[in-house]
Structure formats: structure tokens, C-alpha cells
Amino acid sequence: MSDREPPMHRKPPLSKCAIILRLAGIGIVVGIAAATFAYVSGALDPQRLTPARIVDTFEHNNGVFPGYRRNHPKGQCVAGYFESNGAAASLSKAQVFASGRTPIIGRFALPTGNPYSPDSAAPIRSFAVEYRQANGEQWRSGMNSMPVFPVATPQAFTDLLKATAPDPSTGKPDPAKPPAFFAAHPEAQPFLAWVKTAKPSASFVTETYNSVNAFVLVNDSGQRQAVRWSLVAQAKDPAPTPDAKDYLESDLTQKVASGPQRWDLVLTLANPGDPTGDATKQWPAERKTVNAGTLVVDSTTPQLSGDCRDINFDPLVLPSGIEGSDDPLLAARSAAYATSYMRRTAEVDQLQAAPAKGQQP
Numbered sequence: 001m002s003d004r005e006p007p008m009h010r011k012p013p014l015s016k017c018a019i020i021l022r023l024a025g026i027g028i029v030v031g032i033a034a035a036t037f038a039y040v041s042g043a044l045d046p047q048r049l050t051p052a053r054i055v056d057t058f059e060h061n062n063g064v065f066p067g068y069r070r071n072h073p074k075g076q077c078v079a080g081y082f083e084s085n086g087a088a089a090s091l092s093k094a095q096v097f098a099s100g101r102t103p104i105i106g107r108f109a110l111p112t113g114n115p116y117s118p119d120s121a122a123p124i125r126s127f128a129v130e131y132r133q134a135n136g137e138q139w140r141s142g143m144n145s146m147p148v149f150p151v152a153t154p155q156a157f158t159d160l161l162k163a164t165a166p167d168p169s170t171g172k173p174d175p176a177k178p179p180a181f182f183a184a185h186p187e188a189q190p191f192l193a194w195v196k197t198a199k200p201s202a203s204f205v206t207e208t209y210n211s212v213n214a215f216v217l218v219n220d221s222g223q224r225q226a227v228r229w230s231l232v233a234q235a236k237d238p239a240p241t242p243d244a245k246d247y248l249e250s251d252l253t254q255k256v257a258s259g260p261q262r263w264d265l266v267l268t269l270a271n272p273g274d275p276t277g278d279a280t281k282q283w284p285a286e287r288k289t290v291n292a293g294t295l296v297v298d299s300t301t302p303q304l305s306g307d308c309r310d311i312n313f314d315p316l317v318l319p320s321g322i323e324g325s326d327d328p329l330l331a332a333r334s335a336a337y338a339t340s341y342m343r344r345t346a347e348v349d350q351l352q353a354a355p356a357k358g359q360q361p
Contacts, residue, residue, distance in 0.1 A: 055339045061165055062113025066347040067304075070340040072126050074117060075109030076204075076249050077306025080260065080297040082131055088267055088292035091225050092217035094321030095133040097292055104295065105130045107308040108204040108252060111144065118245040123198035125248075127209040127231060128313035129295070137319035140311075142333075143209035143231060146198075149279035150191040153328060159185075187280040199241065203251045205261040205297075206237030213315070213333075214276035214325040217267075226270035226325060228283070231263035231295055253300050260298040264291050277326040310345070312337050 055070055065073060086099035096102045106129045112121050124146050131139040151157050163181035164173045182188050201207055209231045217225045235255075241247075255261055267290045270276060274283045303309055314337050316324050324330045 052339050055336060055343065061161070065115050066350070067344055068115045069109075069344060071113060072107075072109035072111050072128075073113065073115035074119075075107050075126075075303045075308075076252055077301045077303050077308035078106045078108065078252070078256070078297045079299045079301075079307065080104055080106070080295065082265065082293055082295045084293040085291070086293075087290050088217070091219055091227075091267070091269075091290065092321040093220045094139065094217075094319045095135055095137065096131050096139055096319065097321070102134075103132045105132070105307045105311060106297065107303065107311070107313065108248070110248065119248045120200040120241055123195065123200050125201060125204055125207045125209070127204070127207070128308075128311075129231075130308075130311055130313065130317075131319075133319055135319075138317055139319050139322060140313050140315060140317040141211065141229070142313045142315050143211055143229075145201075145207045145209055146191065146194055146212070147210055148190045148194065148282055149212050149329070150188045151185060152187055152278045152280045154332065156185055156187075157329075187278075190280060190282065201237055202239045202241045202247070203235075203237055203255065204248055205235045205252060205255050206233050208232045209263075212279050213327045213330055214270065214279075215318075216276075216323040216325050218321050218323060226274065226276045227267045228270075229268070229292075230266045232266050234262040234264065234294075249302075256297060256300050260296045262297075263295045265293055265295055266291055277328060279327060279329055 062070075069075075080103075082096060082102045082104055084097055084099055084102065086097070088097040089099070091097070106127060109126045109128070110117060110119060110122065111124045111126050114121075124144055126142065126144045128142045129140070131141075133139070151160055159181060163177040166172055167174050182192060211229045214226050214228050217227055219225075268283060269288045269290065270283060271287060274287070275281050301307070315333050316330060318324065
């Protein structure tokens, strides 16, 4: 897990086969699958695939770390607010888009299945946000720095899990299986192309985070508009990735202590005919965008004691004016998060009770 190139050393571009083997060899494919587990379809056949069975598979692939999330377990809590400029109020009746300020609780994380992974273990960073509207409704959004998802269907996701499952004899995925999987799933090519050039960033605050899935905005007149959104960092990243195991948390703490960190919430509007049910496909770059306002992070806390610890960032917790799309990956994201949440919170209760019983916490 410490296989990293020096900060200023640049290697030749890797071939597709080398990329796949590299990912499999250091467990990133498994980590990406764990991170993107949040996007599995809810149209699950209860006789074949359930949220509990998928969580079981991730526990088998990654191990169990009591009290931690089953995906994105290494992270940090943040708080702040979203300052709407009113530009999206004509698209959605959600209170969050009216001009004014909405408090937020958020969580930055590293998408691997192990809370002790080095920060350079995967090129993806994630950002989950809970917007707390004054009317009591909430909007929860989970985003990743990748632009697309590798697969589009529950069956493909299941096959990805199988392809990246560790071999009991080696503890690592069979190096032949990931290439075979991707050869059978050409829809993954945009994701693989991104992975080929992606590098772990030196900071959470310089990343752009994408919804990847599509949603639907509904305004006061009942008009509907399919969108995807991105939080686009206002900060830049001139620094190379540090040659250290852990650096993201200290960097975030230092940067926020020096001043609030900001992202623009940019909505990308679909044209009629743009696919809303396939997270492997990007929409054309010329699609209209709307800058809806600025998200500001002005404080941080450790994830085990911060306000984000007990939040289930279910992407289908949506206020009136925002709806899920026909993306078949959304509903199980909700169901699977609930399964993971119940397991980890039960473990926290057990760990806290252990000292009273004379056990080690």
C-alpha cells in the first residue's frame, strides 16, 4: 500500500492492461467498488441480491472495522453554510435555492474500504453534504471527484464485486479477473480513461466533486428539469502529493483554520434525450450550467466525534423541489446506506458498553 512515486517524478502513461493490473494489485479496484457501492441500483431481486448481501460482500472484500462506515471509512467532519444567489430558484422550489444562507454539515472522505489506508491509495476523493433548510427539510448529497461511474446496472456491479474479490490464498484479487470484467463491459471505458490520468490530490479543498447520478428539479409551476451537479473548488492545487501516509486531514484542518474554503455549486442542465439513467455517460460539455451559489466550509472536527459521525448521507433524503431520477443506481444506494448505518451504529454502542463489562474497548 506504500507503492507511490516521488512527488515530482513523472512516469510514462500506463497502458490499459497495466492500469487494470495496477489497480487490482494494490486494491484500488476494491476500494473504488467500495466507494461506489453507494451507487448500486435499488431494483434488486430479493432472491439474488439484497443490500445486506452486498454489504456482506464488502465486508468480505475489505474486512470489518467496527464502528466505521463500510465504504469511505476514512474521513473528517466539516461544517459551514451554503450561500444561495437565487439563480436556481426558477428551476426548483427547494428552499435551499432561494436567496440566503442554509447551514450544512459535511464529510470529506477517502474512498477505500479500509480506514487505515494511506491517503494516496486511490485517486478519488469524496464529499458528502447535508443541507439543513429552515423549514425542517434536508437535502443530502454524496459526491465523488470522478466524473463518471464505471458501471450502470446492478448486475454489472455484482460482477465487479466478484471480479475484485480477494483470493483466499493470496489476499488479493485474481489479476486475470478485473481485465476480463472490463473487457466485457465497454461502458466502463470513460471511467478507465479517467483513472489512467488521475492522481491523488494533495488536498480535499482543491477537488471538484460530482453527483455522477442525475436528479430532477421541480419548480413552483411543476416544471421538471433533469440535472447533475458539481461542487467546483475555488482553491487551486499547486502542491505535489506529499510523500506521507496521512496528509489530507491535517491539510484540511490547516487550510480551514487559515480561512473559510469555498466551492461553487454548479448545476448542469440536461437537454431532452440526454441519458439520466446511466451514470457511465457524461452529458455534452456544451450543456447549460447554472451557478446556484457558494458552499463554505469554516470548521472541521474529527469524524469519530464530529456531527457528521451519525449522519447517514442517504442521497434520496431530498427536500420538496428535488427528486431522484430514473437512474437505476439510486434506490439501492439509499437501502445499502441504511444497512451499513445500522451495523456500524450497533458496533459503536457495543464498543462504548464494553468497558463497563470489564472488556477492552
